[in-house]
Amino acid sequence: MTVAQSAEPDPAFLGVERSIGGRFWSLRPVDERLVRGLAQRHGLPDMVARVLGARGVAIEDAPAYLAPSLRAAMPDPHVLLDMAAAADRLAAAVRAGERIAVFGDYDVDGATSTALLIRYLRAVGAPPLAHIPDRRREGYGPNVPALERLAREGAAVVVTVDCGTTAFGPLDAAAGLGLDVIVLDHHAAEPRLPRARAVVNPNRMDQTPGLGQLAACGVTFLALVALNRALREAGHFAQRAEPDLIALLDLVALGTVCDVVPLTGLNRAFVTQGLKVMARRANPGLRALADAAGVAERIDAWHLGFLIGPRINAAGRIGQADAGARLLSTEDPGEAAALAARLDTDNTDRKAIEAEVLADATARLDAAGDSRAVLLAAGEGWHPGVVGLVAGRLRERYNRPVCIVAMDGGIGTGSGRSIPQVDLGAAVVEARRAGLLMSGGGHRMAAGFTVAEDRLGDLEAFLEGHVADRLDGPPVATLALDGALAPGGAGVELAAALERLGPYGAGNPEPMIALRDVRVARSDVVGENHVRCFLTGPDGGRLSAIAFRCAEEPLGRVLLERSGVPLHLAGVLRVNRWQGREDPQFRIEDAAPAWGGAGGPAA
Numbered sequence: 001m002t003v004a005q006s007a008e009p010d011p012a013f014l015g016v017e018r019s020i021g022g023r024f025w026s027l028r029p030v031d032e033r034l035v036r037g038l039a040q041r042h043g044l045p046d047m048v049a050r051v052l053g054a055r056g057v058a059i060e061d062a063p064a065y066l067a068p069s070l071r072a073a074m075p076d077p078h079v080l081l082d083m084a085a086a087a088d089r090l091a092a093a094v095r096a097g098e099r100i101a102v103f104g105d106y107d108v109d110g111a112t113s114t115a116l117l118i119r120y121l122r123a124v125g126a127p128p129l130a131h132i133p134d135r136r137r138e139g140y141g142p143n144v145p146a147l148e149r150l151a152r153e154g155a156a157v158v159v160t161v162d163c164g165t166t167a168f169g170p171l172d173a174a175a176g177l178g179l180d181v182i183v184l185d186h187h188a189a190e191p192r193l194p195r196a197r198a199v200v201n202p203n204r205m206d207q208t209p210g211l212g213q214l215a216a217c218g219v220t221f222l223a224l225v226a227l228n229r230a231l232r233e234a235g236h237f238a239q240r241a242e243p244d245l246i247a248l249l250d251l252v253a254l255g256t257v258c259d260v261v262p263l264t265g266l267n268r269a270f271v272t273q274g275l276k277v278m279a280r281r282a283n284p285g286l287r288a289l290a291d292a293a294g295v296a297e298r299i300d301a302w303h304l305g306f307l308i309g310p311r312i313n314a315a316g317r318i319g320q321a322d323a324g325a326r327l328l329s330t331e332d333p334g335e336a337a338a339l340a341a342r343l344d345t346d347n348t349d350r351k352a353i354e355a356e357v358l359a360d361a362t363a364r365l366d367a368a369g370d371s372r373a374v375l376l377a378a379g380e381g382w383h384p385g386v387v388g389l390v391a392g393r394l395r396e397r398y399n400r401p402v403c404i405v406a407m408d409g410g411i412g413t414g415s416g417r418s419i420p421q422v423d424l425g426a427a428v429v430e431a432r433r434a435g436l437l438m439s440g441g442g443h444r445m446a447a448g449f450t451v452a453e454d455r456l457g458d459l460e461a462f463l464e465g466h467v468a469d470r471l472d473g474p475p476v477a478t479l480a481l482d483g484a485l486a487p488g489g490a491g492v493e494l495a496a497a498l499e500r501l502g503p504y505g506a507g508n509p510e511p512m513i514a515l516r517d518v519r520v521a522r523s524d525v526v527g528e529n530h531v532r533c534f535l536t537g538p539d540g541g542r543l544s545a546i547a548f549r550c551a552e553e554p555l556g557r558v559l560l561e562r563s564g565v566p567l568h569l570a571g572v573l574r575v576n577r578w579q580g581r582e583d584p585q586f587r588i589e590d591a592a593p594a595w596g597g598a599g600g601p602a603a
Helices: 032-042 046-054 059-066 083-096 108-123 144-152 168-176 216-233 246-258 265-278 284-292 301-318 323-329 333-368 384-398 424-433 453-468 492-499 554-561
Strands: 024-027 099-103 129-131 155-161 180-184 198-200 375-380 402-408 411-417 439-443 446-452 478-481 483-485 513-526 530-536 542-547 567-578 581-593
Touching: 032 046, 032 059, 046 483, 046 492, 083 099, 083 155, 083 180, 083 198, 083 216, 099 108, 099 144, 108 155, 108 216, 108 246, 108 301, 108 323, 129 144, 144 155, 144 168, 168 180, 180 216, 216 246, 216 265, 246 265, 246 284, 246 301, 284 301, 284 323, 284 333, 301 323, 301 333, 301 384, 323 333, 333 375, 333 384, 333 402, 375 453, 384 402, 384 411, 402 446, 402 453, 411 424, 411 453, 424 439, 424 446, 424 453, 446 453, 492 567, 492 581, 513 542, 513 554, 530 554, 530 581, 542 554, 542 567, 554 581
Parallel strands: 024 478, 099 129, 099 155, 155 180, 180 198, 375 402, 483 513, 542 581
Antiparallel strands: 402 411, 411 446, 439 446, 513 530, 513 567, 530 542, 567 581
C-alpha cells in the first residue's frame, strides 16, 4: 500500500533530512481529493493516481495523458516565425534542382536533425550535402571555411540545424558568398538575429511563447511538415510518393530525449510516437546501434538517454564528428554495422578519457572549497569532447552549476551544466555580450563557450555574481518522492501501470518511490560497478533491485555490507523483461537508515 499524505506532512519524508547520498527527502505535494478522483474515475492504482496528481493532471485530462496523441499536440508549423519563408525557399530549391547543404551540430540533437533533413530531402529527389564540424578544429556552429567549401561544392541553400542563431560573423560571410541560409535552432537568442533568409527558433525573443521547450530535432520536424505541405501545394508529388513523415519520428524521439528538454506537451507526444516507430527497427543505423549497445528488449527513453545516445555523442566528442549523422541517415545495413561498431569503440575510449578528467576536476574543485554559487575548473590538456559530461557529473555531486574548461594554447573550450533554479544559457549569453567570451550560447540547463585563458578569472567572477543574485542561499540537494511501498506491493502489475505515465525524462521525472524498512538479503557486484540486491520487507515481500555505478560509492558500500540494519531505499520501479519473462525490479537511487539517518526518527 502507499503511505497516505496527511494534511500537513512532515517536510522530511520518512524523517530523512540527510540521506546517504546527502539529500533531503521530500514528498511531492498532491491534493488527496484529486488522487481519489483519479483512482476512482479511471480505475487506477493509488500510486499511479498519486503520480498523476502530483504532476498536475486533472481528472478529465488523464486519458489523454495516458495515451499522448501527436495529432492532438501538433501545432501548425507556421506559428513559428519565418517558417513560411524557410519552407518556401526550400521547396523552390527542391523544385529547381538547386543544391541544398545541411550544417549540423556534433551532438545527438544535431545528428538527428541532420539525418532528418538528409532522409527527407533524399526522398523528395534532392539529396543534400552535409557538414558536421570537428569539435577540436572548428568548434561549435557555422564557420567561414566550411561555408566557403559548401559554396565551392555547389550549395545554393544552407540549412543550419541545432546551431546558427548567434553565428553573426559566419552568416554575414555566407551572404557574401551568395548562400541563402535557413536557421533551424532552439538555443537562446539575442535581440538581433543573424543575416539569413529565415531564422526559425521557438526561443527567438520576438516569438510568441509556447514551443520553447522543443529540441532542434523537433523544430526540424515541424519544418519538414511545412516543407512537405509547400511541395504538395506546388504539385511536386504528382508523379512521386510523399515521404512518410511519421516514419521519421524515431529520430525525433532520440534527439528529444538526449537533449534533455522537458518531456511534456508536444515533446512527450513526439517521444511516445517515436518509440512506437523505433520498435519496428526499420532504421538500419538505429537497429545496428541498438545491437552494438546490447539492447535486445523493447527500447524506451532510458535506453535512448543512457545507451544509444552516448554512443552517437562519442563520435562528436572524440571520434569522427559526422559518424552519428551518417549512421542515422544510411540505408546500407553493412555501413550501419561498421559505423555502429566504430561508435561503440569510441564510447569505450570516451569513458576512459572522461574518468581521467573527472578525477582531476574533482580534485581541483574540492581543493578550492565549496562556498561558491558556481563551480568552474580549467585544465590544460583536458579533452574538450568530455567537458560537458564531466560538468554534468559534478553538477550532480555538488548540486550547483558547474563549468569545465579544456585549455589548449591559451584558448579554453568550456561546457556547463546547471540546476533548475539557474538559466545557465542566458548567463553565458550575457557573458559573451559583456566581452568575456569569444563565443558562447546554450539553454537553461546546458551551455557551451570559448574563452581566452586571460579572461577565465573575469568569467568566473561574472558567473558567480550572476548566479548568486538569483539564488536564495545555497541550493539544497532534495530528492522528491511520490510515496512509499512495501516490497510486497511493488509487483509487476504496478510497474507496468507506472510505465504508462512515461516516457520519462526532463520535465516528466520517473516516479521516485521509497521502499520502507527493508533489509538487504543478498548483494553482489555485477557489470561495471553495479550492485545487485535482493530485498526483504516487514510484510514478507521480496524484490530484486539494482544500483548502477555505485560499488565504490557510499550507497554501494551500504548495500554490500548487508548488515541487516533496516533501510529506507529510494528509487524507481520498473518491469525487467528478460527472455520472455516480466518481473518487477527496483532501481536504487538513494538510501537512509530506517531511523532517519541525520533526520531523526522515521515517520
